[in-house]
Amino acid sequence: MGTFIERAKSTCALGGAIVTISSLPRAIPIVHASGGCATMLSGTYNQASGYRGSGYCSGQMTPTSNIVEKDIVFGGEERLEEQIHHTIKVIDGDLYFVVTGCQVEIIGDDAVGVTSRFKDSKYPVLAANTPGFLGDGFKGYDVVLSTLANEFIEPKAVKDEKTVNILGIMPGQDVFYRGNIRGIQSLLNKLGIKANTFFGDGETIEKIKNYGDAALTIVFSEKYGIDTAKAFEEKHNIPYITVDLPIGGTRTDAFLHKIGERLSVEPAIIEALIAEEKQYYYSYIERFLDIYGDIDLQRYAIVSSDSNYAFPLISYLADDLGWVPQLVVVNDVTDEFSQKKYEKKFGQLGSETKPKVIFEQHTGQLLNHIRQNWKVNNNDKYYDALSPAFLIGSSLEASTAQKIGASFLPVSFPVTNRAVLDRGYTGYRGGLTLAEDLISVLVSNR
Amino acid sequence: MSELTTGLTYDYLSAEAAPTREERIEATYAFGGSCTTLKHGMGQGCTKYNSRKFAQGGGCQLNLALGIVRTFQNSVTIIHGPLGCASNNLGVAGYSKTFRVLKQKQGTDNVWIHTNLDENDVIAGGIDKLRQAILYAEKEYRPDAIIIGNSCVPGIIGDDIDALIDELDGQISARVVPVHCEGFKSKFVATGYDSAYHGVLKKLVDPIKKQDRVNPDDIAYTTAEETERYINSKTVNLLNVGSTSYGDEFELSRLLKALGLTVRVLPLYASIDEISRISDAALNVSICATHDDYLIGHLKERFGTDYVIDTLPIGIKNTNQWLRVIARFFKLEDEVEKLIAIETAQLEEALVPFKKELQGKTVFVGGGETRIFTTAEFYQSLGMKILGLKPHNFDRFAVPMIDDIDDQEAVIDVAPGQPSEELIILNKLRPDLYVGHVGAPAWVTKLGIPNIPLFGQSLNYMGYSGAFELARKAVKSLKNTSFPKKIAANVPLPFRPEWYESNPFDNIKEAQQG
Numbered sequence: 001m002g003t004f005i006e007r008a009k010s011t012c013a014l015g016g017a018i019v020t021i022s023s024l025p026r027a028i029p030i031v032h033a034s035g036g037c038a039t040m041l042s043g044t045y046n047q048a049s050g051y052r053g054s055g056y057c058s059g060q061m062t063p064t065s066n067i068v069e070k071d072i073v074f075g076g077e078e079r080l081e082e083q084i085h086h087t088i089k090v091i092d093g094d095l096y097f098v099v100t101g102c103q104v105e106i107i108g109d110d111a112v113g114v115t116s117r118f119k120d121s122k123y124p125v126l127a128a129n130t131p132g133f134l135g136d137g138f139k140g141y142d143v144v145l146s147t148l149a150n151e152f153i154e155p156k157a158v159k160d161e162k163t164v165n166i167l168g169i170m171p172g173q174d175v176f177y178r179g180n181i182r183g184i185q186s187l188l189n190k191l192g193i194k195a196n197t198f199f200g201d202g203e204t205i206e207k208i209k210n211y212g213d214a215a216l217t218i219v220f221s222e223k224y225g226i227d228t229a230k231a232f233e234e235k236h237n238i239p240y241i242t243v244d245l246p247i248g249g250t251r252t253d254a255f256l257h258k259i260g261e262r263l264s265v266e267p268a269i270i271e272a273l274i275a276e277e278k279q280y281y282y283s284y285i286e287r288f289l290d291i292y293g294d295i296d297l298q299r300y301a302i303v304s305s306d307s308n309y310a311f312p313l314i315s316y317l318a319d320d321l322g323w324v325p326q327l328v329v330v331n332d333v334t335d336e337f338s339q340k341k342y343e344k345k346f347g348q349l350g351s352e353t354k355p356k357v358i359f360e361q362h363t364g365q366l367l368n369h370i371r372q373n374w375k376v377n378n379n380d381k382y383y384d385a386l387s388p389a390f391l392i393g394s395s396l397e398a399s400t401a402q403k404i405g406a407s408f409l410p411v412s413f414p415v416t417n418r419a420v421l422d423r424g425y426t427g428y429r430g431g432l433t434l435a436e437d438l439i440s441v442l443v444s445n446r
Numbered sequence: 447m448s449e450l451t452t453g454l455t456y457d458y459l460s461a462e463a464a465p466t467r468e469e470r471i472e473a474t475y476a477f478g479g480s481c482t483t484l485k486h487g488m489g490q491g492c493t494k495y496n497s498r499k500f501a502q503g504g505g506c507q508l509n510l511a512l513g514i515v516r517t518f519q520n521s522v523t524i525i526h527g528p529l530g531c532a533s534n535n536l537g538v539a540g541y542s543k544t545f546r547v548l549k550q551k552q553g554t555d556n557v558w559i560h561t562n563l564d565e566n567d568v569i570a571g572g573i574d575k576l577r578q579a580i581l582y583a584e585k586e587y588r589p590d591a592i593i594i595g596n597s598c599v600p601g602i603i604g605d606d607i608d609a610l611i612d613e614l615d616g617q618i619s620a621r622v623v624p625v626h627c628e629g630f631k632s633k634f635v636a637t638g639y640d641s642a643y644h645g646v647l648k649k650l651v652d653p654i655k656k657q658d659r660v661n662p663d664d665i666a667y668t669t670a671e672e673t674e675r676y677i678n679s680k681t682v683n684l685l686n687v688g689s690t691s692y693g694d695e696f697e698l699s700r701l702l703k704a705l706g707l708t709v710r711v712l713p714l715y716a717s718i719d720e721i722s723r724i725s726d727a728a729l730n731v732s733i734c735a736t737h738d739d740y741l742i743g744h745l746k747e748r749f750g751t752d753y754v755i756d757t758l759p760i761g762i763k764n765t766n767q768w769l770r771v772i773a774r775f776f777k778l779e780d781e782v783e784k785l786i787a788i789e790t791a792q793l794e795e796a797l798v799p800f801k802k803e804l805q806g807k808t809v810f811v812g813g814g815e816t817r818i819f820t821t822a823e824f825y826q827s828l829g830m831k832i833l834g835l836k837p838h839n840f841d842r843f844a845v846p847m848i849d850d851i852d853d854q855e856a857v858i859d860v861a862p863g864q865p866s867e868e869l870i871i872l873n874k875l876r877p878d879l880y881v882g883h884v885g886a887p888a889w890v891t892k893l894g895i896p897n898i899p900l901f902g903q904s905l906n907y908m909g910y911s912g913a914f915e916l917a918r919k920a921v922k923s924l925k926n927t928s929f930p931k932k933i934a935a936n937v938p939l940p941f942r943p944e945w946y947e948s949n950p951f952d953n954i955k956e957a958q959q960g
Contacts, residue, residue, distance in 0.1 A: 004579035005529070006559045006586075007539075012530025028940070034598060034630040036506020039863060039885070041530050047537030053888060057940040059503065060863040060885045066501040068633055072602065086500035086953075090866055092942045102528060102599045103630050106568060132528030133563050133599060364557060364586065395540050399555050416540035 002334075007363035007396055009306065009331055009413055010173065012132030015041035016140025017099040022058035023171035023199045024208070028093035029057070031064040032080045032111050033101025037132075038062035045137075045172030048395075049413060050420025052172060063087040067103060076104050080114050088123055094205035095152075097144065098127035105131035124205075126151060136332075141170045142227040145198065148208065149231035156212040156236070161263070163194045165217040165232060167225030169245070171199050174308065175415045179424020179433075184220070184246065187256065187427050190273050191265055212236045216263060220245050221308045222342065223332070245308055248316035248431030249281055250350070277428040284432050288439060297442055298322055300386055301355075304329040304366050304393035304400075305412030311345045313392055313411065318351040320431055321438070323390065325355035327373050329366055333359050366393070367400045390438070407441050448755040450735050450843055456743035462608055463626035464644035464740060467634035473841035475504075475633055477860035478867070478951030481848050484858045488845055497955050504862035505838075508532055508595055510638030511627035513688045515593040515646070516542070516556055519717040522583040522620075523558040526576050526607060527597025531629075532558070545903050549692045549715050557587055563599050571605050577614070584618040590718035591650065593623040601628030621718065623649040634839050635862060640740040647744050650718060654725040654749055681708040681727040682772070687737045688714065689817070693906030693915075698733065698759060701769060701909055704785050705778050713741075725749040729775055733768070733908065734758055734816055735843035757847070758816040759908050760916070761824025762790055793910045797828065800917040803924070805829035810872060812836035813883030813900040819847035821881060821900065824913055825920065826852055833875045838862040838883070859950070865889045867950040869939060879920055894934030896927045 010016075014033065018041050021029040031038040042058040054061060065083040067076040080098070087096060096118075100111045115127035128147045130140050145167070166184060171177045181200040188195045196211045197203060217232050217240035219225045229240035241262055246255035253274055260270035291297065301317040301324060303310055310330045318325040328346070333339050339359050346354055358369050374386040389406035391397055395416045401408035410418060411425070411434075425434045454471070458464055467473055476496035477487060508525075512532050516523045525532045539556050547553040559582065561567075561575040576594070583592050596607055611622045627641040665676045682702060686695055699709040713721045724730075725745055730753040732738040742753040754775060759768040766786050773782030808831045811818040815837035822832045834857030837844065848854075857875065859867050869889055872880065880890045880897040887897045898919050899905075905919075906912045 002562050002564045004524075004559055004561045004575050004582065006582070007535075007557070008529050008533075008560050008562065009536070010529055011533035011536075012528040015530045015533055031503070034506065035501070035504040035633060035862070036509060036629045036635070037503075037530070039503030040506050040509055040532070040534050042503070043885075044530075044533040044536055047534065054885075056938075059888070060865050061889065061940060062503040064501055064503050066498070066504065066633070067630065069631055072630055082499055083501060090500050090942060090945050091940050093940065102568075102597075103602060106599070106602050132530040133565055133568050135564070136529050396536075396555075398540070399543075414536040414539075416537055 003361070005361045006365070008136070008361070009363065009394055009396065010136040010138065011041055011044045012136065013130045013134040013140040013143065014099055014101050014132050015044055016137030016170070016173070017128065017130040017144045018042045018058060018062065018140070019045040019137070019172040020141045020144040020170065021097045021099065022055055022062070024095065025203050025205060026056060026094040027205065028087065028091050028096045029062055030084055030087050030096055030098045031062055031101065032076065032083075032098055032104050032109065033064065033067065034103050035064060035066040035068075037101045038064040048416055049172040050175045050415045050418055052420070057091060057093065063091060072103055072107055075107060076109050077114050080109065080111060081117060084115065084118055084125060088121065088125075093123065096123060096125045098125065099130040099140070099144070100128075102131045102133055105129060124152060137173050138170060138224040141173070141224060145225070145228040146231040149228055150235050152209060153211050153236065154209055156210070158213065159215045159238070160194070160213045161215045162192055163196065163214045164188065164259075164263070165196045165211055165214040165238065166198070166220070167217055167228055168219040168221030168242070168308065170224055173306075173413050175411070175413055175420050176424045179422050180245065180426045180430070181424070182422070183424045183426030183430045187246075187252065187273070191260070191269060193263065212238075214238050216241065218243060218259065222338070223307055244315075244345070245312040246427060247312040247425045247434065248320040249278060249428050250319035251312050251315050252277065252427050252431070281428040281432060285435065288435065291439070291443065297439065298324065299388050299390035299407070300324045300326045302327045302370065302389060302391045302406065304331065304391070304397050306330070306332045307342060309412045311342070314346070314355055315349060316431060316434060317392070318349045321435065324353055325349060325351055326353075326386065326389070327370060328355045328357045329369055330357065330359050331361055331363070334361065363396050366397060367403060370400070370404055409437055409441050448753070450755055450846075451739055451743055454739065454743060456740065456747050458644065459648055459744070464637070464640035466632035467637045467640070467841070468632060470640070471841050473634055473839055474860050475839040475862055476954045477840065477858065478954050479858055481851050481854040481856050481858060484840065484860070485845070485848050488840065498864070499953050499955060500866060502864050502866060504633070504864070505635035506629040507632055507635050507638030507641060508597055508627040508629050509534065510635050511625050511642040512595050514639065514642040514714060515595075515623070515625060516558065517714040518591060518593070518721065519551060519554070519715065520589050521591040521593055521718065522587050522589045523556070524561065524576065524579050524583060524592060524594045525558060525597060526561045526563070526572065526594055526600050526605065528563050528599060529560050531560070531597040532595060541903070546715060548904065549695070551715055557583075559583060568599060568603060571603060572600055573605055573607070573610055576605070576607060577610060580614060580618070580622060584620055589620045591623055592620045593625060593645065596624065596626050596628060598628045598630050601626070601631070621649050633862075636736050636839065639737050643741040643744075646713065646721065647741065650721050651724055651745075652722040654723075677708060678726055679728050680706065680776075681710060682729045682731050683724060683727045684709050684711045685730060685732050685738050685742070686711055686714045687734050689814075689901040690733065690908065691903045691905055694908040694912060697906060697909035697911045701785065701789075702731075702772065705769075705773060705776070705781055707776065725751050727751060729754060729772070731772055732756075734814070736814060736816055736841070739843070758820045760817065760820035761827060761913050762793065762910070763823060763827065763850070764820045765909055765913065766790070789910045793914060796914055797917055800921050801828050803921045804917070806831070807878040807924070808833045808875070809879045809881060810834045810836075810875060810877040811881045811900070812868060812886055814838055815840055815844035816847065817900060819844055819850060821916065823847070823850040824916060825881075828917055830879075832856050833877045834858065834871060836861060836868050866941065866945070867953060869893055869941070870946060870948070870950040873946060879923060889939065891930045891933050892937050892939050894930045896923050896930050898923050
């Protein structure tokens with residue numbers, strides 16, 4: 001049973017579905033809903049995800065049945081059929097994907113049934129039920145990708161031991177998704193492993209059709225992409241593992257060890273790659289040592305983000321950068337069992353101090369949690385302040401950072417005060433990028 | 447009163463929701479032709495129920511309604527719906543704060559809450575969640591107003607939010623405002639303005655003592671009451687809209703103040719207290735008929751507050767016209783002519799170098815109906831040729847503006863969004879410059895056509911200073927056109943080759959009878 005949410009950092013299932021489809025190479029979303037849903041929902045990610053933009057065919061370009069009250073009364077199936085027909089005529093795509101909004105689901109339109117009338121079309125047309133009330137944006141991501149796994153990706157009896165599918169990094173919801181995918185892909189490539197990424201560089205619908213030959217699915221999330229991974233497991237006989245997003249050195253080592261073991265890569269090869277990446281990383285980090293030490297850049301670290309980012313980020317700050325992990329507020333883990341499981345991760349941190357971990361859906365409550373987590377200043381002559389502090393969150397946390405006098409970098413969705421293109425934080429190299437961004441904030445007034 | 451609103455009535459507050467624009471005003475959102483055929487078509491009323499075979503994302507009235515109310519100071523917005531409705535708040539939150547600062551208000555965060563309706567709520571109703579959300583907003587933020595945007599799901603399943611608001615009446619200190627802006631109800635997003643103002647009029651605007659209009663010279667000023675009457679008799683409400691910048695508001699206020707008037711800019715970004723006293727003025731001045739008629743029409747009927755609803759003060763002709771109508775109301779005809787003479791003389795001189803640059807260049811303008819016609823008229827006055835216009839919708843408020851376009855054969859595509867039609871037209875017309883609404887420029891860039899935004903919160907478009915800025919902006923854009931050329935050569939539009947050859951107006955389905 002859900003609750004109301006103050007400033008939720010997500011959109012609905014339909015919004016997640018639209019951004020997922022429109023991030024696939026030359027895939028065309030067809031939105032069976034009221035006229036505003038398509039533009040407004042894709043607008044959410046196009047703007048709030050570091051200005052990722054409308055891309056090939058989203059935003060105002062998004063085809064939609066644009067149903068109105070009359071269709072709510074009489075049903076909108078005919079209108080949908082007309083829209084699909086004309087979309088294929090006008091828009092040049094390699095895959096068409098019908099997704100549905102609340103209005104048509106409540107009245108019981110059979111969008112999947114209508115779409116099946118196009119099964120003999122020259123172009124693949126898929127459909128899935130994605131009304132907003134089904135859940136948040138991640139739900140839409142999983143519905144779209146599991147539909148691909150179940151209905152579009154061809155079964156392959158023979159698996160390629162050196163091929164993996166990558167899931168859990170959702171376009172838009174992960175502001176740095178393309179850069180993050182690229183970072184992971186390049187690590188895997190160095191081990192001779194090919195990664196099927198759905199959204200990464202060089203993908204095509206034709207390639208996606210052949211994802212059934214992977215030997216393993218790696219889900220970079222405990223929560224998102226799991227439904228799709230299960231679809232790959234059941235339909236394509238591909239097992240899956242979950243790993244944390246490998247941001248920086250410590251988490252990348254853990255990632256490489258885990259998949260090395262799982263894919264039976266010789267330990268020596270893994271160690272050699274780690275050594276190579278480490279050498280590269282520290283040859284650059286060395287440059288920061290003067291400024292880090294001269295003006296003391298160690299910070300109290302506070303992270304407020306979704307579960308994909310919360311632990312990997314604080315791990316980077318604590319384990320790699322040596323900051324004091326003070327408080328982690330996780331916005332999207334709601335059931336007690338998952339919360340307990342997630343909290344256990346923080347025991348792995350190498351720092352003497354472990355952070356307080358709080359699960360909180362209401363964005364506006366962050367300031368209260370910070371105040372409760374640190375002794376209040378009662379105008380004491382000697383007060384041990386939460387300072388110097390650094391807050392990593394989303395753009396919504398900007399004013400909280402200001403109120404507590406903390407430096408601030410938005411990393412998790414939504415991000416509206418940074419422009420993001422091919423930046424990514426995964427791998428050792430992503431760790432360098434993150435260090436660069438963090439330290440740049442700290443020296444920006446010099 | 448105004449010719450634009452002749453025959454319209456505004457007594458709707460006893461109903462839960464405002465009527466849709468479909469019901470209230472003769473309007474079209476699907477029409478293809480020219481100035482001439484549009485004028486003829488509107489006269490025949492045959493454009494009203496047109497629709498499209500291939501439709502693309504338009505707007506949602508919820509979004510436009512919330513665009514008004516979320517700017518109110520110290521308010522919390524509750525979206526009664528799933529997480530997607532108005533989730534673009536996430537993109538808006540950052541710059542909203544900046545806009546408050548730009549408008550010299552406190553730089554506070556927007557606060558919004560989703561009732562987060564799920565599958566259970568679709569069956570059982572979501573009123574309990576809404577009650578909890580209202581109580582949370584009251585407890586955590588102590589707002590002056592809690593404004594509820596009702597989305598499609600509760601609209602279809604029949605959640606009675608008004609009954610809940612009645613139930614909570616007296617229990618909380620904030621004023622709770624219902625805004626019925628269910629997206630599926632109307633294809634005209636401008637209905638969202640009416641939906642927002644319906645709630646505002648119902649719950650935020652306090653009744654005032656009906657006052658007869660007074661001539662300032664007839665007042666004795668011996669008592670505080672008399673003085674107040676005097677001030678009110680010279681006070682105008684300058685009604686801002688989501689697309690007016692502080693620069694616009696500053697410029698228009700400057701001109702009205704030059705006529706000796708007292709100017710209050712509201713209701714956007716105003717405090718609830720200011721909004722509640724909106725009727726304490728001699729005149730409501732609209733700068734966008736599409737935006738305001740429901741609000742000021744009602745205020746006139748209920749409190750007798752007169753209004754000016756005429757043109758949008760963009761460009762010289764329309765700024766002059768707008769000022770003259772206001773001045774006539776206050777019997778300041780001589781003063782306004784002096785002001786216009788000084789202002790236009792200074793501006794005309796400043797525009798000379800820009801006119802040289804823009805002479806003979808062609809332009810296409812897309813966006814809100816009144817803004818695009820006035821913007822086009824201004825560029826035309828600089829010597830540019832109007833190749834076409836694309837209003838989101840078209841209704842009585844813009845009909846008089848058609849005549850301002852010199853070339854009556856200029857293309858008209860009435861479409862909310864619908865870039866597939868506009869881009870094919872632009873590809874054929876190939877204007878030197880495109881001026882367009884948010885959401886359109888990226889696609890036009892892919893076509894290789896230089897473009898500038900139709901409005902912007904950090905820029906000035908209105909009044910004389912705005913005219914200067916518009917000219918300056920167009921000239922700047924044409925000083926280097928490399929970017930759209932490079933983009934067009936490297937980033938494709940998603941259309942099939944055949945579509946470029948087709949007549950995009952074949953996409954519009956003529957209305958069937960009834």
